[in-house]
Amino acid sequence: MLKLEHITWSTPDGVKILDDVSLEVPDKKLIAITGPNGGGKTTLAKVMAGILTPDSGRVLLDGQDITKLDVTQRAHKGIAFAFQQPVRFKGLTVRTLIEIAAGGEVSYTSLCDHMAAVGLCARDYLDREVNSTLSGGEMKRIEIATVLARKARLSIFDEPEAGIDIWSFAGLIKTFDALRQRPEGTLVIVSHQERLLRIADEIIVLAGGKLTRRGAGEEMLMSLISSGDAGTVCEKKEAMIGE
Amino acid sequence: MNEITKTLLDLISDWDGKFKGAYNLRVDGTCAGRQSSDNIAILSKEDKPGLEIRIRPGTKGESVSIPACVTHGDVDDLVYNDFYIGEMADVTIVAGCGVHTTTGEPARHNGIHRFFLSPGAHVKYVEKHVGLGSGEGLKTIDPVTECFLEKDSVLEMDTSQIGGVDRTTRETKATLGEGARLIIRERLLTEKDQTAATLFTVTMKGDGSAADVVSRSVARDTSRQEYVSTVIGEAKCTGHTECDAIISGKAQVDASPRLFARNEDAQLIHEAAIGKIAGEQILKLRTLGLTEQQAEEKIVEGFLS
Numbered sequence: 001m002l003k004l005e006h007i008t009w010s011t012p013d014g015v016k017i018l019d020d021v022s023l024e025v026p027d028k029k030l031i032a033i034t035g036p037n038g039g040g041k042t043t044l045a046k047v048m049a050g051i052l053t054p055d056s057g058r059v060l061l062d063g064q065d066i067t068k069l070d071v072t073q074r075a076h077k078g079i080a081f082a083f084q085q086p087v088r089f090k091g092l093t094v095r096t097l098i099e100i101a102a103g104g105e106v107s108y109t110s111l112c113d114h115m116a117a118v119g120l121c122a123r124d125y126l127d128r129e130v131n132s133t134l135s136g137g138e139m140k141r142i143e144i145a146t147v148l149a150r151k152a153r154l155s156i157f158d159e160p161e162a163g164i165d166i167w168s169f170a171g172l173i174k175t176f177d178a179l180r181q182r183p184e185g186t187l188v189i190v191s192h193q194e195r196l197l198r199i200a201d202e203i204i205v206l207a208g209g210k211l212t213r214r215g216a217g218e219e220m221l222m223s224l225i226s227s228g229d230a231g232t233v234c235e236k237k238e239a240m241i242g243e
Numbered sequence: 244m245n246e247i248t249k250t251l252l253d254l255i256s257d258w259d260g261k262f263k264g265a266y267n268l269r270v271d272g273t274c275a276g277r278q279s280s281d282n283i284a285i286l287s288k289e290d291k292p293g294l295e296i297r298i299r300p301g302t303k304g305e306s307v308s309i310p311a312c313v314t315h316g317d318v319d320d321l322v323y324n325d326f327y328i329g330e331m332a333d334v335t336i337v338a339g340c341g342v343h344t345t346t347g348e349p350a351r352h353n354g355i356h357r358f359f360l361s362p363g364a365h366v367k368y369v370e371k372h373v374g375l376g377s378g379e380g381l382k383t384i385d386p387v388t389e390c391f392l393e394k395d396s397v398l399e400m401d402t403s404q405i406g407g408v409d410r411t412t413r414e415t416k417a418t419l420g421e422g423a424r425l426i427i428r429e430r431l432l433t434e435k436d437q438t439a440a441t442l443f444t445v446t447m448k449g450d451g452s453a454a455d456v457v458s459r460s461v462a463r464d465t466s467r468q469e470y471v472s473t474v475i476g477e478a479k480c481t482g483h484t485e486c487d488a489i490i491s492g493k494a495q496v497d498a499s500p501r502l503f504a505r506n507e508d509a510q511l512i513h514e515a516a517i518g519k520i521a522g523e524q525i526l527k528l529r530t531l532g533l534t535e536q537q538a539e540e541k542i543v544e545g546f547l548s
Contacts, residue, residue: 070529072533072535075529080530091542091545091546091547093545096545100532150532
């Protein structure tokens with residue numbers, strides 16, 4: 001179990017982004033973090049992955065204090081992170097990136113499985129460079145594939161729907177649904193998407209740097225929609241995706 | 244063949260205990276082995292050091308390898324090699340060069356290669372340069388490559404110098420006739436106080452000709468690189484030249500891609516980018532479990548692959 005205790009984090013120029021946030025991420029659950037833009041969601045996800053170190057508070061994994069562990073050390077502890085804006089690499093192929101993620105050579109069958117899970121054909125993509133010839137949507141899917149390849153115990157996805165085209169959104173939901181069935185996986189998803197929130201075991205609302213609400217998935221979702229919590233669930237986007 | 248020569252050959256040629264196809268092995272300025280084939284004749288030049296390599300028209304799928312090794316200091320090797328590729332031939336030419344010195348004496352190889360491609364010929368030219376040995380003597384490789392592409396011929400040049408060469412000036416000139424295509428891929432790595440200068444000059448004289456000149460380089464420590472690529476369009480043609488460099492430490496890179504349009508139907512593009520490895524690239528690979536140093540190595544390895 002991942003536990004955050006009284007986490008605060010401010011920007012270098014002193015703007016407080018996280019203000020005394022405490023929460024637990026139980027094993028084998030899918031936890032969605034939602035809330036208005038600028039509420040601190042991405043920052044919180046980065047604190048979990050060790051990309052940011054909190055000003056105060058503790059991060060515990062199975063009771064062990066991992067607050068001071070850096071990104072690499074957290075990766076070795078089994079924490080994976082999918083960036084909201086995937087980075088491009090001139091020269092590195094999709095295959096290389098997935099093999100780095102898996103920690104060694106990966107069989108063609110497994111590579112196919114990882115690629116198929118994000119709606120891409122391995123044959124068309126494995127030997128392509130992860131460079132500017134790939135579209136934003138393709139980059140996003142490859143980013144998710146690198147996290148799938150890690151087979152991590154805790155996978156954190158920062159707005160996985162951003163940049164994903166409408167056609168592949170249904171596939172993305174299916175992928176997360178399948179992931180949550182895996183025995184080893186705990187998932188944290190930062191999202192505004194109703195259909196992603198709908199498959200969450202628990203939804204956490206972060207606003208103004210504070211954890212304002214939390215509750216069981218379906219119940220919280222209904223409550224968020226009926227309260228019209230602005231910026232939490234985008235109805236227009238939902239309508240487009242529902243078409 | 245001594246161990247140094249074997250090590251160098253492993254790095255610069257397709258030698259794996261023996262050569263595939265025709266070859267000429269040059270060691271310390273003299274010929275150490277040669278094999279022609281029915282379609283590829285390797286002859287010694289009569290007026291100066293070097294080879295004349297003649298490939299019959301229509302030769303398909305054959306290769307010729309002409310590695311040159313300098314195995315110790317106090318050698319200054321100069322060689323002139325001319326390749327005549329017959330009409331419609333489709334061949335691979337491998338011309339690596341390895342320089343090794345363990346003393347304070349300098350070791351230098353200067354290869355002047357000329358390629359004459361007859362109409363319809365297709366050549367894949369692979370050139371690998373490497374420097375080895377712990378000696379303080381400067382290891383220098385100064386290749387000069389001149390290419391003459393006749394109608395509808397294609398030259399794909401894959402040239403790399405990944406480490407160990409202290410000083411290099413790499414000069415490549417090409418002239419393209421009607422419908423000819425030139426594709427150059429260069430990869431360079433300099434470290435410590437090494438210097439490298441790359442000078443490309445491509446002149447497209449025939450309608451429908453095309454050139455694509457791409458260089459990727461990494462400059463570390465206090466090394467310095469200079470890249471000047473000039474693409475000249477004198478006909479209805481398309482040209483592209485690109486230089487991408489990663490710098491670290493106190494390295495310096497000067498990049499000058501230049502386009503000279505001499506015909507209103509010439510379409511020419513250049514790109515150049517120099518910078519250190521992006522922080523988010525390292526961060527992404529760290530989230531996959533690599534250390535910062537491993538991440539940097541992977542990025543450089545991929546960039547130069």
